[in-house]
Amino acid sequence: xxxxxxxxxxxxxxxxxxxxxxxxxxxxxxxxxxxxxxxxxxxxxxxxxxxxxxxxxxxxxxxxxxxxxxxxxxxxxxxxxxxxxxxxxxxxxxxxxxxxxxxxxxxxxxxxxxxxxxxxxxxxxxxxxxxxxxxxxxxxxxxxxxxxxxxxxxxxxxxxxxxxxxxxxxxxxxxxxxxxxxxxxxxxxxxxxxxxxxxxxxxxxxxxxxxxxxxxxxxxxxxxxxxxxxxxxxxxxxxxxxxxxxxxxxxxxxxxxxxxxxxxxxxxxxxxxxxxxxxxxxxxxxxxxxxxxxxxxxxxxxxxxxxxxxxxxxxx
Numbered sequence: 001x002x003x004x005x006x007x008x009x010x011x012x013x014x015x016x017x018x019x020x021x022x023x024x025x026x027x028x029x030x031x032x033x034x035x036x037x038x039x040x041x042x043x044x045x046x047x048x049x050x051x052x053x054x055x056x057x058x059x060x061x062x063x064x065x066x067x068x069x070x071x072x073x074x075x076x077x078x079x080x081x082x083x084x085x086x087x088x089x090x091x092x093x094x095x096x097x098x099x100x101x102x103x104x105x106x107x108x109x110x111x112x113x114x115x116x117x118x119x120x121x122x123x124x125x126x127x128x129x130x131x132x133x134x135x136x137x138x139x140x141x142x143x144x145x146x147x148x149x150x151x152x153x154x155x156x157x158x159x160x161x162x163x164x165x166x167x168x169x170x171x172x173x174x175x176x177x178x179x180x181x182x183x184x185x186x187x188x189x190x191x192x193x194x195x196x197x198x199x200x201x202x203x204x205x206x207x208x209x210x211x212x213x214x215x216x217x218x219x220x221x222x223x224x225x226x227x228x229x230x231x232x233x234x235x236x237x238x239x240x241x242x243x244x245x246x247x248x249x250x251x252x253x254x255x256x257x258x259x260x261x262x263x264x265x266x267x268x269x270x271x272x273x274x275x276x277x278x279x280x281x282x283x284x285x286x287x288x289x290x291x292x293x294x295x296x297x298x299x300x301x302x303x304x305x306x307x308x309x310x311x312x313x314x315x316x
Contacts, residue, residue, distance in 0.1 A: 001157040003185075004029040004037040005246040005267040007192070007260060009218040012225055015045040015074045015082060022099060023089045025266060030093025032268050035122070035157050038187050040217030040246075041100040041166050042115050045074035047191040048102075049219070049241060051138040053234050064141075066229065071142065075104040075113055083118065083126060091124025096156045098163050098215070100189045103129065107305040108144065115143045117163050117189060119154055127154050132165040133174060149303040153181040158273040159211075163187035169200055175208070177299045180286040184210045184251075184276045192216030192242035194259045201259075205249035209279040211256075211271050216245045218264050251279035 006025035011017035022039060029037035041047060050056070050067055058064060076082045083101075090097045096119070103116035115132040130150020135143040151174065153162040162178030162185075169175065169188045178186065186204055190196050197214040205212040219242040221235035228234070235241055240262060248257040248269050256269050283289050 001036075001159065001273065002032065002034040002268060002270050003213060003248075004032065004034040004269075005213060005215045005248070006037055006039050007216060007218060007244045007246040007267060008039070008043075008264050009220065009223045010043050010046045012046045012219070012223050012228070013070060013074050014225075015076060018044045018046070019082070019085050023085050026086065026089040026093055026095060026097060028266055029268070030095045032266070034095055034268060036096040036098065036161065038163075038189065038213050038215035039097075039099040040215050041117075041189045041191050042102050043099060043217050044076055044101045045071070046102075047217070047219070047242070048139065048142040049191070050230075050234055051141050054230060056138050056141045063229070068142065071102065072104060072111070072113060076101040076116075077104045077106070077110070078126065078129065079106040083120075086118075087120055087124040087126060090120045090122060094122045096120060096122050096154075096161075098161075098187045098189065100165065102143070103131065105131075107303065107308075109306055112144045113142060114146055115139065115165055116146070117150065117165050119161075119163065121154070122156075128152050130163065130165070133168055133171065136167045147304040148177075148299050148301045151177045151299055151301060153178055153183050156185070159185040159271070161185045161187060163189060166190050166196070169204065173297055175204065176286060176297050179208050179210075180297065183208065184273070185271070186210050186212045188212065188214045190214060190216040190245065192218055192244045192246075194243055194245035194261050197245040197247055198259050201247050202249045202253045202255070205251055206253035208285060209251045209283055210276060211251060212249045214245065214247050214259075217242055218244050218262075251275050
């Protein structure tokens with residue numbers, strides 16, 4: 001099965017224009033015969049990198065409020081049809097899509113933001129939206145804490161595909177929740193940096209005996225719009241803020257595609273599902289090598305909504 005990573009830059013803080021770039025990449029991946037294409041974390045409308053460069057933790061600061069308000073106006077509200085162009089492209093191209101967004105969900109009142117992973121089928125259906133369980137460090141100043149509703153897998157061709165956002169990929173129990181559902185193709189999405197993907201991509205492949213795709217984005221000083229507040233303080237002339245780092249590892253931990261840095265590129269690779277079977281002969285983390293009589297994981301997959309019925313059950 002052919003898969004692709006679209007290592008592209010957002011049109012920074014511009015939802016519509018970035019969505020158009022995503023659609024272009026979906027179309028190109030489809031033309032090349034890919035069954036799935038993955039994009040970086042919070043690509044639409046952008047990763048909130050200004051938090052670490054503008055004193056984001058300063059309380060009740062007018063600058064931070066202005067940044068957040070701008071972010072909110074450009075965030076993705078699925079209930080307002082902001083994903084429609086992407087779902088249409090997936091359906092037309094007969095291709096599944098994994099894309100990172102900053103979500104503004106109506107089930108949390110419509111005025112808070114979450115780092116979310118959207119999984120769209122080749123029929124153009126939004127199969128799941130996973131909200132990041134724990135935003136990392138300064139990200140908590142921008143994004144709320146997610147839930148387990150999106151800790152699910154989906155079939156794409158012969159593969160069972162799961163996906164996590166950025167440092168969620170370091171959470172052993174989050175990974176295990178996907179492994180136990182039969183995951184054999186893991187998609188890790190990142191803001192875009194070789195130092196984030198170079199070690200963990202191969203590690204997850206070895207632990208899970210799965211193919212692992214790490215999808216990152218590019219962001220350069222030249223990608224920042226001229227009217228962006230404090231633009232000169234955010235990046236140095238010619239600076240590459242995020243260098244991509246997209247890569248693909250095989251179920252034995254070897255590289256199929258080593259981390260790609262510093263350029264926008266549609267990375268295409270063919271995966272042989274039989275490789276998974278061969279590597280699980282000696283190790284299967286949640287199969288024959290597990291001990292459910294000793295160690296078990298329980299996952300609450302209820303969506304945390306502000307209004308609604310109380311949770312009825314916790315799934316194993």
